[in-house]
Structures are given as structure tokens and as C-alpha cells.
Amino acid sequence: MKKHDSATSASLHELPPKAFRERVEVEILESMRKPRPIYYIGLAITVTMLIIGAVAWAIQIRRGMGMAGINNPVGWGAYITDFVFWVGIAHSGTLISAILYLFRSRFRSRFNRSAEAMTVFAVLTAGLFPLIHLGRVWFFYWLFPYPTQRYLWVNFRSPLVWDVFAVSTYLTVSVIFFYVGLIPDLAIMRRIKKGIPQKLYSIFSLGWTGSFREWKHYNQIYKYLAALATPLVLSVHSVVSWDFAMGIIPGWHTTIFAPYFVAGAIFSGMAMVFTLTIPMRKMFRWENVITVDHYEKAAKLLLFTAMIVTYAYVVEFGLAMYSHNVFEKEQFIFRAIGDYKFTYWLMIFCNAVLPWTLFIKKLRRNLWYLWVLSFFVNIGMWLERFNIVVISLAHDFDPYAFGHYVPSATEIAITVGSFGWFLTWFLLFVKTLPAIAITEVKEEAE
Amino acid sequence: MKKKVLTFDNKEDFLKEFKKIMESGVPPQNVNVKLPNPDHELDHELEKYFKPSKLKFFTLGGGLTGCISGFALTIGTVLAWPLITSGKPLISIPPFIVIAFELTILFGALASLTGFFLLGRFPKISKIIEPEEFGNEFVIEIEGEGA
Numbered sequence: 395m396k397k398h399d400s401a402t403s404a405s406l407h408e409l410p411p412k413a414f415r416e417r418v419e420v421e422i423l424e425s426m427r428k429p430r431p432i433y434y435i436g437l438a439i440t441v442t443m444l445i446i447g448a449v450a451w452a453i454q455i456r457r458g459m460g461m462a463g464i465n466n467p468v469g470w471g472a473y474i475t476d477f478v479f480w481v482g483i484a485h486s487g488t489l490i491s492a493i494l495y496l497f498r499s500r501f502r503s504r505f506n507r508s509a510e511a512m513t514v515f516a517v518l519t520a521g522l523f524p525l526i527h528l529g530r531v532w533f534f535y536w537l538f539p540y541p542t543q544r545y546l547w548v549n550f551r552s553p554l555v556w557d558v559f560a561v562s563t564y565l566t567v568s569v570i571f572f573y574v575g576l577i578p579d580l581a582i583m584r585r586i587k588k589g590i591p592q593k594l595y596s597i598f599s600l601g602w603t604g605s606f607r608e609w610k611h612y613n614q615i616y617k618y619l620a621a622l623a624t625p626l627v628l629s630v631h632s633v634v635s636w637d638f639a640m641g642i643i644p645g646w647h648t649t650i651f652a653p654y655f656v657a658g659a660i661f662s663g664m665a666m667v668f669t670l671t672i673p674m675r676k677m678f679r680w681e682n683v684i685t686v687d688h689y690e691k692a693a694k695l696l697l698f699t700a701m702i703v704t705y706a707y708v709v710e711f712g713l714a715m716y717s718h719n720v721f722e723k724e725q726f727i728f729r730a731i732g733d734y735k736f737t738y739w740l741m742i743f744c745n746a747v748l749p750w751t752l753f754i755k756k757l758r759r760n761l762w763y764l765w766v767l768s769f770f771v772n773i774g775m776w777l778e779r780f781n782i783v784v785i786s787l788a789h790d791f792d793p794y795a796f797g798h799y800v801p802s803a804t805e806i807a808i809t810v811g812s813f814g815w816f817l818t819w820f821l822l823f824v825k826t827l828p829a830i831a832i833t834e835v836k837e838e839a840e
Numbered sequence: 841m842k843k844k845v846l847t848f849d850n851k852e853d854f855l856k857e858f859k860k861i862m863e864s865g866v867p868p869q870n871v872n873v874k875l876p877n878p879d880h881e882l883d884h885e886l887e888k889y890f891k892p893s894k895l896k897f898f899t900l901g902g903g904l905t906g907c908i909s910g911f912a913l914t915i916g917t918v919l920a921w922p923l924i925t926s927g928k929p930l931i932s933i934p935p936f937i938v939i940a941f942e943l944t945i946l947f948g949a950l951a952s953l954t955g956f957f958l959l960g961r962f963p964k965i966s967k968i969i970e971p972e973e974f975g976n977e978f979v980i981e982i983e984g985e986g987a
Contacts, residue, residue, distance in 0.1 A: 410849070410850070411849060411850040411851065412849040412850065412976055412977065415876055415877070415976035416976055419976070539913070541917075545920065545921060546921050546923065547917035547918075547920070547921065549925055550913075550914040550917070550918070550935060550936060550939055551925060551926070551928055551932050551935040555939075556935070556938045556939065556942075559938070559939055559942040559943070560938075560942055562946075563942045563943075563945055563946040566946060566949065566950070567945060567946065567949045570949050570950075570952075570953050571949075574953070574956065578877075578878075578974070581971070581974040582974060584971050584974070585971075585973060585974060585975070596968050596971050597963075597968055599968075599971075600962040600963040600964065600968070601962065601963055601964025601965065601966070601967030601968045601971070602962075602967075602974060603874065603964075603967060603972040603974060604874045604875055604876065604972075604974040604975075605872050605873065605874050605875075606872075606873040606874070606875060606886050606890060607872075607890070607960070608960050609875055609878055609883075610883070610886075610887070610890065610892065610893045611893045611895055611955075611956050611959050611960040612878065612956070612960070613878055613880075613883060613893075614893040614895040614896060614956075615895055615952050615953070615955070615956040616878075618895065618896065618899040618948070618952050619949060619952060622899075622903075622945050622948050622949050622952075623945075623949075625941075625945070626942075626945045629938075629941060629942065629945075633938060833876070833877040833878060834877070834878070836876060836877035836976075837877045837878060837879055839877070840850055840851050840852070
């Protein structure tokens with residue numbers, strides 16, 4: 395794979411169709427060249443994080459749930475926060491792949507593959523947390539719907555059972571969507587690679603030839619998967635939000651939770667797309683493929699979801715104040731001026747103040763700014779889930795039952811480990827599969 | 841058997857030649873067309889000469905099966921052991937809709953994938969062993985009559 399020289403690096407769209415297609419292949423597959431030392435350094439860091447998390451989990455399994463900081467009344471802590479955070483991260487993949495596909499948005503082709511991979515890895519990460527939170531992880535199969543020895547089935551009225559259905563469906567559909575989208579690109583890899591990798595790409599490309607008879611089925615399945623994934627993505631985070639909203643705890647029991655969570659999920663997922671793809675663009679010299687215009691469009695989406703999230707924060711506070719419910723009012727006053735005021739105001743700053751700077755065009759087009767902003771949004775969205783989960787439980791109805799919770803070292807280590815797990819998968823993906831959908835970019839040739 | 845292969849660098853030339861061949865009376869089953877990428881504009885043109893995909897029936901069938909299975913699973917199991925929880929009716933439709941909805945999507949997606957494999961005849965073992973070039977050109981292959 396020879397990288398084009400700078401003398402020929404004219405804008406891709408000035409090239410004749412066939413040359414455009416050939417150049418697109420070369421430019422995109424830059425990411426799959428032999429890794430540079432920086433890649434190995436990155437991988438070493440993420441694997442170390444993963445090991446830290448794995449060791450902490452092993453200790454927790456050995457010694458019991460006392461290693462976690464959760465207590466009475468705060469029975470849900472960092473693990474449930476992490477679960478909701480990672481499910482949220484997954485959502486942007488489906489938004490970019492499915493929803494923007496149905497809207498025929500062109501800029502999606504630059505981000506959809508990374509975002510789809512991100513979805514799969516984020517759901518894999520999220521799926522670990524209910525298991526970690528269970529304590530006795532070896533009984534994980536109790537989650538699944540099957541009858542006990544007394545022929546009693548699970549309670550289908552419980553939101554926790556809905557969660558099992560929603561998350562496992564989401565993982566399955568995301569994997570199918572990711573794989574089907576990859577098939578033509580795997581056939582391209584089969585042509586380019588040699589030896590054992592070629593054989594593997596050949597097997598996974600299923601003997602794709604590119605005939606119209608194949609494309610017509612491919613286009614249909616892609617369209618129907620997009621149509622199925624769109625309501626699915628809305629349902630998954632709605633179901634996650636109902637884990638809380640079906641409870642009567644002040645701060646949880648509210649009707650805005652489903653749209654509030656879905657908008658927040660897409661917001662955090664978009665931020666993660668920036669966090670991951672901006673350094674990739676620099677590292678793999680994708681300046682010709684992913685232009686600043688593409689990022690500006692994605693930044694507008696981030697701004698739009700930030701506005702919804704800000705609106706939800708205001709409405710949530712307003713509902714509590716207008717409700718004249720003493721517990722709701724007390725809960726929201728406590729969030730703003732109580733024990734957790736720092737995490738609350740930091741969340742407001744990260745999610746409802748900073749992203750509004752994207753109204754300035756210059757900032758929307760500044761990739762350094764977008765990258766730094768994406769970190770703030772990631773932090774802000776983790777804190778949002780922390781505030782919802784923890785503060786409500788710490789300060790519910792009876793002052794004698796109020797409590798306080800701070801994540802323990804084990805919980806922090808497992809949270810760090812989850813980032814390690816997610817990023818390790820992502821780094822391996824970047825070197826084994828085309829991180830931008832080649833055939834979809836080729837569609838722009840003419 | 842006689843075989844003719846034509847390659848084109850761009851869509852316009854390809855489409856012009858393709859229409860000419862088809863209008864000259866070559867049976868569609870003798871013509872194979874290869875495209876380097878998906879193209880919605882081209883799809884509409886080519887679909888006039890080739891049969892449309894029947895994959896939608898798999899998706900619909902899977903979705904309906906999933907929906908019925910979701911309600912059958914939830915209603916069937918609460919009736920098999922009628923245990924009232926939280927004072928709710930045994931057959932509580934709103935929560936059961938969630939399960940039925942998720943299974944509609946799950947079965948719809950799995951059936952679509954099955955349809956894709958069956959209709960596209962994947963995996964094509966002979967092409968895995970000896971792959972055909974999937975390149976950057978538009979190709980028209982005519983075999984037998986009309987070649």
C-alpha cells in the first residue's frame with residue numbers, strides 16, 4: 395500500500411471517478427499500515443488500565459461486595475453509573491449509522507464505521523457492569539428468562555428484565571449491522587492483503603463479488619437494519635431510564651426521563667466520536683478524507699443535543715419546583731447546594747454551558763477545540779448519571795435514612811478498567827478493519 | 841460457453857452501454873453486472889431489468905414472529921403460574937409491550953440476516969477459495985446468447 399506523494403494530493407473530488415476510488419482506498423487504508431511506536435504506547439496504556447480493572451474485579455469477587463463503596467441507602471453507585479454511561483456512548487453509533495442513513499446525510503460515511511465499532515465495544519463494556527454489580531457473578535444466568543426449578547418465570551413487569559431484553563437485542567443488532575456493512579470492504583481487503591490475513595478476509599467476505607444481484611440484497615438488508623435500529627436505539631435508553639423512572643425515589647420518578655436519557659446518550663456518544671476520530675485523522679493523515687466541513691456538521695449535531703440536554707435540566711428543576719411535592723423540591727435543592735454540589739455544577743458547566751460555545755463557527759471548525767470539548771462532555775455526562783443515581787438515593791424521603799456515598803478504590807479501578815477494555819478493543823479494530831467505510835466514500839466519486 | 845466482459849471507468853458510460861445491451865434483447869439472466877460501490881441512482885435504473893430483492897418478506901416475517909413470541913412468552917408464563925406482584929393485573933399489557941417490541945426488532949434483524957444469506961447465496965465457498973476481483977470498475981459480463 396503506497397501512500398500518494400504530496401505533489402498529487404489534490405482534493406479528492408477533483409479526480410476522475412476511477413482515480414477517486416483508487417485514491418480513497420489508499421487514503422483510508424493508511425490506518426492499516428504497520429503500527430508506529432505511538433500505537434504500541436497507546437495499546438500498552440489501555441491494556442494496563444484493563445489489567446488494573448480486572449485485578450480490582452478479581453479482588454471484589456474474592457472478598458465480596460464490601461470492596462465497593464455502596465451502602466444503605468446508596469445501593470447503586472459507580473457501577474450503575476458506568477452501565478448507563480457506556481450504554482449512552484453506544485448510542486451515537488446507531489444514530490450515525492442508522493438515523494443519518496435514513497435521512498441520507500452524506501457526512502455520516504466518514505464516521506459511521508468507527509461509530510458502529512464504538513457501539514459494539516461500548517455495549518460489550520456496558521454489559522459487564524450489571525455482572526460486576528451482581529457480586530455473585532457466577533449466577534449471571536439468573537438474569538435470563540427461564541423457569542426456576544419450581545417452574546416460576548422471571549417477572550416481566552420488572553424494568554430490570556426489560557433491560558436484559560433491550561441490551562442483548564441492542565448488542566445482537568449492532569453486531570449484525572456492523573458486520574453486514576463491512577462485507578464489501580472485507581472483499582477489498584481480500585484483494586490487497588497477502589497470506590493468512592488474505593485468507594481470513596476472504597472467509598469473512600463470504601465470497602463477495604460485487605455483482606448487482608448481491609448489491610440489491612445488501613442495500614435492502616442495510617435499509618431494513620437501519621429501519622429496525624432506529625426505534626431500537628430510542629427504546630434501549632428509554633428502557634435504561636425506566637430502571638430509575640419506574641421507582642418512586644424523588645429525582646427518578648419523572649415522565650421526562652426517556653427523551654432526556656436518549657438525547658443525553660446521543661450527546662455523549664457524539665463526544666466520544668470526536669475523542670476517538672480527531673487523533674485518528676491526524677495519525678493516519680486522513681485530512682483529505684475527513685475534512686473540517688465533516689466535523690463542523692457533526693459539531694452541529696453535538697450542539698443540537700447539548701441544547702436538548704440543557705432544556706431537560708431546566709425542565710427537571712422546573713417540574714420539581716412546580717410540583718409542590720416536598721420531597722422532589724428538597725431533592726433538587728440538595729443537588730444544587732448539598733453534599734454533591736461540586737459534581738452537580740461541574741455537570742452543568744460541562745454539558746449545559748461549554749457546548750453552547752459551538753454557536754461560534756470558528757470554534758466549530760477548530761478540531762483542537764472540539765477534541766478538548768469532547769473530554770469535558772464525556773466527564774459531564776458521566777457526572778450526570780452519577781448525580782441521578784447517587785444523589786437521589788442519598789437523599790430520599792426520611793432524613794434519618796439519608797446517607798452519603800463516595801466511590802471506593804475498587805470502583806474507581808474497575809471504572810478505569812472499563813475505559814481500558816473499550817479502548818483496547820478500539821485500537822485492535824483500527825489495525826484489523828477499515829475504520830472508514832470505503833465503498834460508501836467511493837459512492838461520492840460521481 | 842461464449843463470454844464477453846466489458847469494463848468501464850465511470851457510471852455514465854457503463855449505464856449507456858448497459859441500456860444498449862438490454863434493449864438489444866439480451867436475456868437478463870445472461871447478463872451479470874458488477875459495481876464498485878452502492879449507488880442509489882443506479883439501483884433505480886438496474887432494477888428495471890432485474891427482479892427486486894425479496895428480503896423484505898424475511899424482515900416482515902421475522903418482525904411479526906418476534907412480536908407474537910413476545911406476547912406469547914409473557915402472557916403464557918404468567919398464566920402458567922398466576923402469581924400477582926405489586927398488585928398489578930396478571931396480564932399487564934404495557935410492560936409486556938416492551939418485551940414484544942424488543943423481540944420484534946431482534947427477530948426482524950435475525951430473519952433479515954438469514955434472508956441475506958439465503959437470497960445472496962452466501963457464503964459462496966468456491967469464491968472464498970478462488971476469489972473474484974472486486975475492483976474499482978463497472979463490469980458487464982454476458983454469457984451465452986448475446987455475448
